[in-house]
Amino acid sequence: MNNQIDVIVIEDNELLRDSLKEAINKSSDINCKHTFSSGEAALDFIAKEELVPDIILLDIGLPGMNGIELIPELRKLSPSSKIIIITVHDDDENVFNAICAGASGYLLKDLSSEKILASIIEVMNGGAPMNMHIAKKVLNMFRDQNVKSNGYDLSEREKEILSLLIEGLSKKQIAEKIFLSHHTVDSHLRNIYAKLEVHSRSSAIGKAIREKLI
Incomplete structure (x- = not known):
């Protein structure tokens, strides 16, 4: 149990938040004990409990502080944690800002739970998972400039x-x-x-x- 990947989820949609936690906890390699509906709640808990998760699954469209704004704050509190964006937003600005802020991966919410779990393991192995068309967007950002x-x-x-x-x-x-x-x-x-x-x-x-x- 000690070598399990520790994940927290920050997502305001309760149904998705609970389904992500359930899917993660079905894996023998990954566990999720804590979920949060807002960035502020997550920051408060992480600071108070000195929590150091391996992976943070983070939505962009959160109430209050959005996911992009949250990334540098999370990195200050837990610099070793890897942050994976999981969102419906695939526009260039959000992709660009999330990666520049330090996200290790960028996934869309239409991914299956199996692919999300595989992406968590990929990040822990040094990868930077992205949906294929997100990766193409990132490369096009270079080509267009x-x-x-x-x-x-x-x-x-x-x-x-x-x-x-x-x-x-x-x-x-x-x-x-x-x-x-x-x-x-x-x-x-x-x-x-x-x-x-x-x-x-x-x-x-x-x-x-x-x-x-x-």
Whole structure:
């Protein structure tokens, strides 16, 4: 039980909130003890109980503080937690803002519970799950703008790996796709993080999108 993935859900729709909790708790690998109907309630509880969940499933359209506004506050209280957006909103602005704020994944609510559970495990394994057309939106954000390296001196290989990170591929998937060893991919990632002055995958992706680095 100690190695289970600990998840909290922040969702104002009671039916969906309860169904997510039920689906999660049917898994032997994941558990959900706490759910919240608002961001403010979640922040208060996390601060009071010093809660450090592995994963936070977060809706965007919350009453009061919305999900995008909530991400940096959650990261302050629990910086090691991975945040997965789960929402009906698939417009460019919300996708862009969520990833820039530090979300590790972006899912739409029409996904099956099995795919949501698989996405939770994917994030814990270093992935960045997104619906396919969300990933395409993210890449199009780069193509539709004048892209530049902004003085970070990223090599072509590093740009390629950063682009694959944005697509949501895990380190293992990147290694297989571009025919490199896991060790070599790790080395490239360390160089990317050092050059961008970040310490995590989500921060690297957010910075790449904000500053149009690909």
